[in-house]
Each structure stands twice: as C-alpha cells, then as structure tokens.
Amino acid sequence: MLHPIVKEYISGFKQAKRWKYGEETTEKLSSISMGTMKRYAKSLRKKHGVNRGKSSTKPSDLKRIIPIFKGPWDNLCPGNGQLDTVAHCGNTLLENFAYTLSFVDAPLYWGIRRAQWNKGQEATKNNLIFIKEHLPFAWIMAHPDTGSEFINWIAKKWCDENGIRLTRSEPGKKNDNMYVEERNGHVVRKYLGWQRLDADSSIIDFMNDCYEIMDIYLNHFQAVRRTVSKERMGAKYRRIFEKVAKTPYQRFMEHPAVSDEDKDKMRILHKSLNPLLLKEKLDTLKKKIFEYQKKAAKQTN
Numbered sequence: 001m002l003h004p005i006v007k008e009y010i011s012g013f014k015q016a017k018r019w020k021y022g023e024e025t026t027e028k029l030s031s032i033s034m035g036t037m038k039r040y041a042k043s044l045r046k047k048h049g050v051n052r053g054k055s056s057t058k059p060s061d062l063k064r065i066i067p068i069f070k071g072p073w074d075n076l077c078p079g080n081g082q083l084d085t086v087a088h089c090g091n092t093l094l095e096n097f098a099y100t101l102s103f104v105d106a107p108l109y110w111g112i113r114r115a116q117w118n119k120g121q122e123a124t125k126n127n128l129i130f131i132k133e134h135l136p137f138a139w140i141m142a143h144p145d146t147g148s149e150f151i152n153w154i155a156k157k158w159c160d161e162n163g164i165r166l167t168r169s170e171p172g173k174k175n176d177n178m179y180v181e182e183r184n185g186h187v188v189r190k191y192l193g194w195q196r197l198d199a200d201s202s203i204i205d206f207m208n209d210c211y212e213i214m215d216i217y218l219n220h221f222q223a224v225r226r227t228v229s230k231e232r233m234g235a236k237y238r239r240i241f242e243k244v245a246k247t248p249y250q251r252f253m254e255h256p257a258v259s260d261e262d263k264d265k266m267r268i269l270h271k272s273l274n275p276l277l278l279k280e281k282l283d284t285l286k287k288k289i290f291e292y293q294k295k296a297a298k299q300t301n
Contacts (some may be wrong), residue, residue: 006030006037062151069143069167070176073106077257079140081105082180085119085149086188090196097198098207100188101127101149104180108255110135110248111183112215115207119149125158132162136266137258141165145177155257174262178227182239185216199296206292211286217282218247221275 007030013019019026073080086100088091088271099119103112112134114127132139142164151168159166169176191214197203223245231238246254249270253263 006032009258027179062156063165064139066151066156066166066168068170069141070170073179077140078105078107078110078112078137078252078255080107081110081139081142082177083142083144083150084177084180084184085147086184088192088195088197090194092196095198096201097196098203100181100184100192100207100211101131102184102188103131104183105135105137105290106179108248108251109179109183109226110219110252111187113188113211115204115211117145117201117204121152121154124149125154125187128155130257132164136252137235141167143167143169143177145169146171156169178239180191182227186224187214191282192289195290195293197289197293199293203289203296204286204291206289210282210289213282213285215277217275217278220270220273221247221249221278223247223250253278 010019010030011025021029021100081103084102086102088098088100090097096118099116101114101116101124105111114130116123116127128142139162142150142159146168149155150166158165191210192207197207224247225241225243225245228240228242231240249266252258252266
C-alpha cells in the first residue's frame, strides 16, 4: 500500500536528489486522499497497459466453482463415488513415497484403488482415467475431500470434459467422505499396513499389480455392511451399519438402475472367478511389495 508512505518516498527522492517537482506538486501529492490515489493509479495502469490479470489457480476460485456436497447419499444411483488418498509415509511426510488413491462407489461399495508416486496432479489425473475406464457403470459424481491432489484445475477440467460432476467435502467434516475413509482402514491399511513405502517409483507397479487382484477379490467376494450414519461421541466416532452384509457384486446385481446387459456381463465374469485362487495370488503380490521395499532399504543402508 503506497498511500501511508507517500511522504517517506518524497523524502527519499529528495535525499537522493532525484525529486524534480516544485512545492505545489509536492504539497498536493503529500495531501492526496486514498480514493484519489486509487483513481490515478487505475488510470495509469490502463494508460500504460499494466494489468494484474487473474490467476487460474486461485484457491478461492476453485472453492467457489466446486460445490460442497453433504448428501444425502441414500438412494443415489451407481456412479456417485467418493475419492481419497492414503499416504504410505510411515512416521514422516518428508521426501518421496507412495500414495494410494481410493475410489468407493457410495450405493454399491464398488472400489478401485491405484498407487501413485507422491500426490502430483498429473499422476492423480492418470489414476482418475484408470478408474473411469475400469468402472462397470458410468461415473456420475467424483467426491473427494479438499486435498490439493483433487481440488485443482487439472482435475476439474478432466471431470468437466468427461461429464463427471466434481464436488467436495466440507473442510474438517470427515462424515462427508465416510464410505471411502472407512474402506481406507478396512482395505488399504489392512493389506498394506502403516509402514513406509518409499523404495523408488517402481514400487508403484508392484502395488498396482496387487490392487488389480485385490479389487476383483473384494468387489466379488467380500461382503460389507454399508455405513448408514457416523456420529461423533466425545473423542470417538460411532458408526451405525446396515443389518445385512452384501458384496459389491450382489449390490450391483440387485440394483434397479443397472441394466440387464451390464448384469449379464458381470454374471459371466463372476462365474469365471475363483475366490481361493484370487486370495492366494493377492497374498503373493502383497509379499512382493514388502520384499521390494526391504531390498531397497538394505541397499540404502
């Protein structure tokens, strides 16, 4: 702000013997009002072509454009899903390490997970593309928290181009993203734990090989009770679940919004799957992740 220090600038110019104006001009400038100075500054910027412009990455613009969605989540059709990332950072967020991007469809609990190296916007977009290509239904709404990997112009543009409505959770309200956050604990942390995965970017390939089998196994053969509500009680949360547990596959086959053609395709795929063989392959792939990480740690030490 120039106005409060005009006199100091005049004094500075005089001391440097660079003030070339008379007493009348000096007096008028010293007594100029804030409003008058703003008008003069505006006309000078316009005259000389100086324009601040607008930044396309202002957070305030994105927060205004991407709406907060608080529900209700009941009675939505398949394709309305929640997004979140899980940090495989161990005890520190320093340096580079792996993340898991999780998608969970709220009506069906259909899940897709993808690993990525850090939280770069392009890496996140590539995983969003993978999710869209591998969902057995149209993607209608993508609902993340307010993380920068999702709330950015790259993700917004991609969603708009693909007809996906991008919404966001209310900051500080975990209940707005309860489905994916619940599965982060019951799936990602259960299978890969809390240890740091930072061998190098190649570990992402091992993780994604594991996730491809994991998603098939969980979607077709692991029953889950959807969270009906989540309430904070003191320092803890109290979840209320459905009475009957179902697999995402069962929910898919029962949902009236899913076409008969899509159900027939899914039924054929389901009959070709063996839960025992999938689980054995999943355990083998999970072991490879930790072996690769252990080998890299030894080389570092």
